[in-house]
Amino acid sequence: MNALSYALLSMLNRKPFSGYDLKKLMELFWQAKHSQIYPLLTKLEKDELLTFELISQSGKPDKKIYSITDKGVAALKKWIVDEPAAIPVMRDEFLVKLYAIGLADPETARRIFEERLIAKKVTIARLQKEINLMEAQKDDSLTDITNKQFGRYLLYKRKLRLEEEEIEWVHWAISLLP
Amino acid sequence: MNALSYALLSMLNRKPFSGYDLKKLMELFWQAKHSQIYPLLTKLEKDELLTFELISQSGKPDKKIYSITDKGVAALKKWIVDEPAAIPVMRDEFLVKLYAIGLADPETARRIFEERLIAKKVTIARLQKEINLMEAQKDDSLTDITNKQFGRYLLYKRKLRLEEEEIEWVHWAISLLP
DNA sequence: TAAATCATGTAAGCAGTTACATGATTTC
DNA sequence: GAAATCATGTAACTGCTTACATGATTTA
Numbered sequence: 001m002n003a004l005s006y007a008l009l010s011m012l013n014r015k016p017f018s019g020y021d022l023k024k025l026m027e028l029f030w031q032a033k034h035s036q037i038y039p040l041l042t043k044l045e046k047d048e049l050l051t052f053e054l055i056s057q058s059g060k061p062d063k064k065i066y067s068i069t070d071k072g073v074a075a076l077k078k079w080i081v082d083e084p085a086a087i088p089v090m091r092d093e094f095l096v097k098l099y100a101i102g103l104a105d106p107e108t109a110r111r112i113f114e115e116r117l118i119a120k121k122v123t124i125a126r127l128q129k130e131i132n133l134m135e136a137q138k139d140d141s142l143t144d145i146t147n148k149q150f151g152r153y154l155l156y157k158r159k160l161r162l163e164e165e166e167i168e169w170v171h172w173a174i175s176l177l178p
Numbered sequence: 179m180n181a182l183s184y185a186l187l188s189m190l191n192r193k194p195f196s197g198y199d200l201k202k203l204m205e206l207f208w209q210a211k212h213s214q215i216y217p218l219l220t221k222l223e224k225d226e227l228l229t230f231e232l233i234s235q236s237g238k239p240d241k242k243i244y245s246i247t248d249k250g251v252a253a254l255k256k257w258i259v260d261e262p263a264a265i266p267v268m269r270d271e272f273l274v275k276l277y278a279i280g281l282a283d284p285e286t287a288r289r290i291f292e293e294r295l296i297a298k299k300v301t302i303a304r305l306q307k308e309i310n311l312m313e314a315q316k317d318d319s320l321t322d323i324t325n326k327q328f329g330r331y332l333l334y335k336r337k338l339r340l341e342e343e344e345i346e347w348v349h350w351a352i353s354l355l356p
Numbered sequence: 357t358a359a360a361t362c363a364t365g366t367a368a369g370c371a372g373t374t375a376c377a378t379g380a381t382t383t384c
Numbered sequence: 385g386a387a388a389t390c391a392t393g394t395a396a397c398t399g400c401t402t403a404c405a406t407g408a409t410t411t412a
Contacts, residue, residue: 002371003271010278020391029273031265036372038393059380061392077281080290085271087209089400092266093181095207098336100188101329103255109323112258143354145287151279154354158276158347165343169336176321176332180399198363214400216365237408239364267372 001075003086004032005044009076012050012068014148019064028127029155041066049075106177113174120167127160179253181264182210183222187254190228190246192326197242206305207333219244227253284355291352298345305338 007030011022019038026032041064044050049072055063068076094116101109134142134153142153185208189200197216204210219242222228227250233241246254272294279287312320312331320331 003269003274004371006271007274007277010274013278013281018391019393029277030269031267031372033373034392035374035394038391042393057380057391060390061378063391073281076278080275080278081282081286085275085290085293088268088270088272089209090266090268090270091181091208092268093184093263094266095333095336096181096185096188097258097263098333099185099207099329100191100254100258101332102323102326103191103251104259106323108259112263115263145280145284145355148280151277154279154351155273155276157350158273158344161343161347162340165339166336169339172335173332177323182399196363197365198361209400211401212364213366213402216363220365235363235408238362239406241363 001079004030004036004040005049006076006079007032008037008041008044009049009068009072010151012066013073013076014152016053016065016067018066022066028159044072048072110174110177113170113177117167117170120163120170124160124163124167127156127163131156131160179257182208182214182218183227184254184257185210186215186219186222187227187246187250188329190244191251191254192330194231194243194245196244200244206337222250226250288352288355291348291355295345295348298341298348302338302341302345305334305341309334309338 052064
């Protein structure tokens with residue numbers, strides 16, 4: 001059981017999804033390619049942590065909608081409560097470039113920062129859109145831990161704050177260029 | 179040539195280091211184990227992007243102090259300027275747990291957030307210490323792109339801001355718990 | 357006296373990426 | 385008419401982690 005397994009269980013704990021859905025929904029907090037996800041879902045199903053329902057489709061491969069089992073919930077809960085979280089891994093090529101940014105002339109440095117800004121703004125737009133959707137469903141409070149959306153909402157709010165903070169930093173960095 | 183190669187070149191562009199030093203200094207922006215770094219340094223040296231000076235030591239293995247070559251600087255510069263930066267990869271088990279934090283009882287949830295706070299505070303202390311060291315060397319300005327420390331300084335300032343922002347978010351998250 | 361630090365290296369295995377494979381439907 | 389989206393899967397390869405290997409010096 002690796003961390004990706006628990007990431008899949010976490011998402012399926014909210015509601016059932018296909019592998020295709022999971023791949024896209026995970027991008028925010030755990031990046032994985034479909035070639036890693038599909039075999040792992042098969043394995044988790046064999047281990048009885050998941051079940052799936054086959055949805056027949058015409059012209060497309062059959063769709064498998066996975067649901068978490070009681071055994072899956074128990075395994076996930078145990079991991080969350082008992083296992084210490086590993087030290088986060090962040091690999092960002094922009095930061096590697098930044099370290100030696102002095103090798104670039106100021107115009108190129110500016111371009112690199114501007115590209116970062118654009119990427120951040122695209123992410124923020126996606127995050128804000130999703131947060132707006134969540135906040136629109138005022139039937140019960142998102143800020144209540146018993147709400148199934150609670151963790152996801154906190155995750156999105158966290159990411160939004162961090163992206164906004166990085167944008168401010170980029171503006172500061174650009175202001176230092178000659 | 180993978181991103182780790184460029185991360186090593188970036189650091190050696192500032193000044194010469196041993197593999198042992200590089201391993202520790204990289205932790206901030208690109209995590210790698212020594213078992214990955216040592217063979218890669220050997221390869222980069224064979225490709226003439228690096229050279230090394232052997233320092234004989236008693237009781238310890240000989241120390242290899244690596245320096246970047248002109249060819250290495252050219253390769254690094256080309257990568258920084260011409261190659262688009264890959265989309266960052268972040269894998270943080272805390273975020274996986276957060277997604278399904280509703281499975282934990284409120285006391286356990288609080289504990290998980292508090293542990294996150296402590297980890298962040300430790301990181302901030304390390305960052306602040308290093309920033310203070312850099313800022314103490316006022317011989318020439320850190321905020322000048324021609325200064326060899328410029329990129330490193332920006333990197334530390336960025337990380338500090340993001341860690342501080344996350345702490346504020348954790349406080350908010352804790353305030354939502356019953 | 358136990359643990360951490362300094363210092364480098366290899367081997368085995370797991371995790372993750374890229375490429376191959378298929379093909380209808382929808383959007384630009 | 386081309387590109388993106390939906391939908392799943394396998395094979396080959398590269399990247400990364402864990403474990404093995406050694407051993408003196410320094411710190412708690």
